[in-house]
Amino acid sequence: MAIKVGITGGIGSGKSVVSRLLGIMGIPVYISDIEAKRITNTDEVIHRELCALVGEEVFQNGELNRPFLATYMFGYPERTKEVNGIIHPQVKNDFRQWAGRLSRKPLVGMESAILIESGFRDEVDVLVMVYAPLDIRVERAMRRDGSSKDLVMQRIEAQMSDEVKRSQADFVIVNDDETPLIPQVLELISLLSKNNHYLCSAKK
Numbered sequence: 001m002a003i004k005v006g007i008t009g010g011i012g013s014g015k016s017v018v019s020r021l022l023g024i025m026g027i028p029v030y031i032s033d034i035e036a037k038r039i040t041n042t043d044e045v046i047h048r049e050l051c052a053l054v055g056e057e058v059f060q061n062g063e064l065n066r067p068f069l070a071t072y073m074f075g076y077p078e079r080t081k082e083v084n085g086i087i088h089p090q091v092k093n094d095f096r097q098w099a100g101r102l103s104r105k106p107l108v109g110m111e112s113a114i115l116i117e118s119g120f121r122d123e124v125d126v127l128v129m130v131y132a133p134l135d136i137r138v139e140r141a142m143r144r145d146g147s148s149k150d151l152v153m154q155r156i157e158a159q160m161s162d163e164v165k166r167s168q169a170d171f172v173i174v175n176d177d178e179t180p181l182i183p184q185v186l187e188l189i190s191l192l193s194k195n196n197h198y199l200c201s202a203k204k
């Protein structure tokens, strides 16, 4: 059975960078944002329920109208909760199937900014929080997405605070543009892989 490692942290903290490093080191990571996009575009139940909640315009030519849904939900906690309630149960099912297919791997990851909020804490064995100070996160997200500060702050407000995330995490990876990132990721992998041996002895 694979050890499942959750990777969480607020928008712009650097989860995707950490997930990419894990991927390079042979650890498959389920990227919730990407999978949620795929599922939302293909699942008929989600399609029906989102149309009923938000209106038919939420899909255009069969594809989710992302800016429309973002404008509808961010800044309105009740709406965010309802949209999450439609999408997250399907993502959870999909993650379970994905992890089941990879059960022979020693380690697999699941990345989500809202891993705890969306009820995934019990789906993973170990939880890692990627941390960066708020001002750095805002800067990074604005630069990456070409978004305004207000839009980034709306998403931050739809996410759990860093304090609560930290209290539920087993490890913290600091990605503050000062602390070296790769040694932390390597230490995490070596800690979780104590009983796995990748290197072959030259004598056998």
Ligand SMILES: CC(C)(COP(=O)(O)OP(=O)(O)OC[C@H]1O[C@@H](n2cnc3c(N)ncnc32)[C@H](O)[C@@H]1O)[C@@H](O)C(=O)NCCC(=O)NCCS
Binding pocket: 010, 011, 012, 032, 033, 036, 040, 065, 066, 067, 069, 070, 073, 080, 083, 084, 087, 088, 091, 112, 113, 114, 118, 155, 158, 159
């Ligand atoms: C609202 C949507 C259409 C906006 O799409 P967009 O391309 O602008 O953003 P993207 O999906 O790439 O997300 C970027 C970041 O926004 C934040 N974010 C996304 N969804 C949420 C949410 N429901 N609550 C809080 N923050 C969120 C995360 O930090 C995420 O990494 C999209 O985020 C969405 O469908 N969200 C609901 C599904 C979901 O919760 N996905 C996140 C992981 S399961």
Ligand SMILES: Nc1ncnc2c1ncn2[C@@H]1O[C@H](COP(=O)(O)OP(=O)(O)OP(=O)(O)O)[C@@H](O)[C@H]1O
Binding pocket: 009, 010, 011, 012, 013, 014, 015, 016, 017, 018, 033, 113, 140, 141, 144, 175, 176, 177, 181
């Ligand atoms: N240590 C770093 N040095 C330089 N740039 C970084 C660093 N960490 C992250 N970034 C950049 O900051 C931006 C945000 O990082 P990333 O996409 O990994 O965040 P995230 O936590 O996955 O955010 P989201 O919740 O939106 O998915 C990206 O453009 C990334 O390349």
